[in-house]
Amino acid sequence: MSNVDQKVPFTEAVEAFDPLLGFEVHVELSTKSKMFCACPTEFGAEPNTQVCPVCLGLPGSMPVVNQDAIESTIKIGLALNCKIAESSRFARKNYFYPDMPKDYQISQYDEPICYDGYLDVEVPLEDGTKKSVRVEIERVHMEEDTGKLTHAGGATGRIQGADYSIVDYNRAGVPLIEIVTKVVPDTGALAPEVGRAYVTQLRDLVRGLKVSDVRMEQGSLRCDANVSLMPAGTSEWGTRTETKNVNSFKSVEQAIRSEIERQAAVLQSGGKVVQETRHYQETSGTTTSGREKTDAEDYRYFPEPDLVPVEPSAEWIEELRAGLPEAPAKRVARLQEAWGLSDFDMQSVVNAGALDVVEETVAAGVDQAAARKWWLGELARRANEQGVEIDQVGVTPADVAGIVALIDEGKINDKLAREVIDGVASGEGTPAEVVEARGLGVVSDDGPLIEAIDQALADNPDVVEKLREGNMQPVGVIIGAVMKATRGQADAGRARELIIERLG
Amino acid sequence: MTSETGNTLDVAAVARLAELARISLSDEELQRYSGQLDQILHSVDKVGEVAADDVVPMSHPQPLVNVTRPDVNKPCVDREEVLRQAPAVEDDRFRVPQILGEE
Ligand SMILES: [Zn+2]
Numbered sequence: 005m006s007n008v009d010q011k012v013p014f015t016e017a018v019e020a021f022d023p024l025l026g027f028e029v030h031v032e033l034s035t036k037s038k039m040f041c042a043c044p045t046e047f048g049a050e051p052n053t054q055v056c057p058v059c060l061g062l063p064g065s066m067p068v069v070n071q072d073a074i075e076s077t078i079k080i081g082l083a084l085n086c087k088i089a090e091s092s093r094f095a096r097k098n099y100f101y102p103d104m105p106k107d108y109q110i111s112q113y114d115e116p117i118c119y120d121g122y123l124d125v126e127v128p129l130e131d132g133t134k135k136s137v138r139v140e141i142e143r144v145h146m147e148e149d150t151g152k153l154t155h156a157g158g159a160t161g162r163i164q165g166a167d168y169s170i171v172d173y174n175r176a177g178v179p180l181i182e183i184v185t186k187v188v189p190d191t192g193a194l195a196p197e198v199g200r201a202y203v204t205q206l207r208d209l210v211r212g213l214k215v216s217d218v219r220m221e222q223g224s225l226r227c228d229a230n231v232s233l234m235p236a237g238t239s240e241w242g243t244r245t246e247t248k249n250v251n252s253f254k255s256v257e258q259a260i261r262s263e264i265e266r267q268a269a270v271l272q273s274g275g276k277v278v279q280e281t282r283h284y285q286e287t288s289g290t291t292t293s294g295r296e297k298t299d300a301e302d303y304r305y306f307p308e309p310d311l312v313p314v315e316p317s318a319e320w321i322e323e324l325r326a327g328l329p330e331a332p333a334k335r336v337a338r339l340q341e342a343w344g345l346s347d348f349d350m351q352s353v354v355n356a357g358a359l360d361v362v363e364e365t366v367a368a369g370v371d372q373a374a375a376r377k378w379w380l381g382e383l384a385r386r387a388n389e390q391g392v393e394i395d396q397v398g399v400t401p402a403d404v405a406g407i408v409a410l411i412d413e414g415k416i417n418d419k420l421a422r423e424v425i426d427g428v429a430s431g432e433g434t435p436a437e438v439v440e441a442r443g444l445g446v447v448s449d450d451g452p453l454i455e456a457i458d459q460a461l462a463d464n465p466d467v468v469e470k471l472r473e474g475n476m477q478p479v480g481v482i483i484g485a486v487m488k489a490t491r492g493q494a495d496a497g498r499a500r501e502l503i504i505e506r507l508g
Numbered sequence: 509m510t511s512e513t514g515n516t517l518d519v520a521a522v523a524r525l526a527e528l529a530r531i532s533l534s535d536e537e538l539q540r541y542s543g544q545l546d547q548i549l550h551s552v553d554k555v556g557e558v559a560a561d562d563v564v565p566m567s568h569p570q571p572l573v574n575v576t577r578p579d580v581n582k583p584c585v586d587r588e589e590v591l592r593q594a595p596a597v598e599d600d601r602f603r604v605p606q607i608l609g610e611e
Binding site: 035036037042043044050051052053054055056057060062068069070071072073074091093098099100101102154155156167168169170171172173302304306307308309311312313314315316 | 568593
């Protein structure tokens with residue numbers, strides 16, 4: 005437990021070794037019911053309230069496959085350019101651990117439903133350009149999620165030292181899709197960035213299909229990153245490790261970097277990399293040793309006798325293919341052209357996760373520059389502060405359209421708009437309702453404005469003298485005093501007009 | 509001992525299977541069970557003698573495909589009833605012994 009892993013600096017490590025990557029990504033589907041039974045799948049229900057004889061593995065219960073789960077899986081496979089198997093079967097993966105009450109997990113083994121695909125990943129480079137890397141997909145298969153264990157009695161809450169565990173089976177049986185890549189070679193020093201870009205773009209692609217929430221922080225997208233090293237200039241594949249518990253896109257990048265540095269140190273000191281599962285530690289950005297990896301044969305896979313093969317018809321597959329949404333990369337290119345943005349500006353929108361919201365705001369009649377200004381500025385800042393996605397800050401594209409309209413009509417200014425956003429985000433209603441309820445409108449009745457101007461003119465006789473002489477330069481002093489007196493609610497343009505009027 | 513399909517089931521193999529299944533067996537039991545299991549394996553292998561090469565392995569007795577159900581919810585089992593089947597319960601969850609060698 006106490007020994008800290010030695011590391012070789014990253015640049016040195018990737019000079020001496022070529023990293024080989026591989027990814028196993030699990031996606032929880034957002035179907036209404038579980039993979040093999042009619043229990044609900046909602047997250048956060050009271051423990052053991054979403055269970056039945058099938059997902060509890062009670063004797064005599066029989067699983068039946070969820071039609072929508074098959075459809076969602078085929079969609080993911082098609083979007084990843086996979087072939088769809090004419091015939092595909094489920095298999096039992098046997099292991100004895102209480103997260104599955106059956107003592108096996110229904111999965112797919114040698115006959116996955118989708119195979120041989122690829123995803124072309126655009127990897128952002130430091131100089132602002134992108135490099136396209138093809139990540140080949142080995143397979144996409146269906147399985148069921150496991151129950152949730154809480155280890156109790158131990159000092160740390162982890163399994164080491166725990167006296168017993170308590171289990172909630174609500175998640176057991178929720179449809180889970182596993183997307184396995186082939187080995188990704190030749191990434192060199194870009195390996196960490198390739199990993200991050202792959203998982204990010206896979207998330208975008210699955211989200212576009214609307215078959216999963218794909219939220220890493222909630223566990224509906226999970227990534228295991230495999231790393232091995234090959235001495236540079238050779239073709240000797242090293243022993244690989246599989247890093248789990250990687251809970252964010254940034255962590256994918258850091259976990260790969262850390263594992264390359266660690267393995268390089270092991271190899272350079274004449275040691276051997278152990279084939280094992282490692283755990284990513286968010287706080288230190290490093291990986292720690294877990295259990296030794298179980299060989300596939302230890303799971304004693306065999307065909308699931310309670311389920312019959314899935315044989316999707318060619319017509320059905322073509323129907324699903326025709327219904328696929330535009331691929332994310334194509335969509336980005338199309339919107340970039342429509343909005344007339346530079347690569348850099350477009351990348352900012354994509355990186356902020358703001359593509360959907362900006363597109364919807366523009367569709368609601370807002371100019372793209374104004375839409376980007378609010379989403380990438382104030383709203384991105386709030387999302388960042390709250391640690392949520394940009395579409396979770398409590399402000400919708402329609403709200404932003406409402407705010408921009410109020411600004412354009414001169415009813416509020418940018419400063420007041422931020423207060424309006426506060427109100428909308430805390431559920432006080434639409435932007436117009438917030439303006440009304442909080443009394444935020446820019447002062448448009450000239451009465452109070454004229455009063456403030458007269459006061460400001462009286463307070464600044466030297467300025468008035470210059471203005472009367474035709475030197476308009478110090479007019480800002482008067483406008484500033486007026487804005488102060490009206491607590492920022494005055495329309496600066498109207499104030500200027502009135503000042504000139506009052507001076508006669 | 510090697511069966512006709514090339515399977516061997518010696519004491520070491522049975523010990524490994526017992527470990528994977530989390531079953532504790534004495535040396536005497538290992539000896540006895542490996543003999544019995546090996547015999548079962550050989551008996552099953554006899555099927556291979558009659559099956560011709562053109563017979564595809566099957567995993568289901570019915571020639572059915574695509575048996576699915578629509579994605580709809582049905583009532584779950586009441587939690588009280590579910591937990592009544594559990595050997596031990598804590599915090600509305602199944603309480604189970606600690607399992608070593610897994611994470
Ligand atoms: Zn169920």
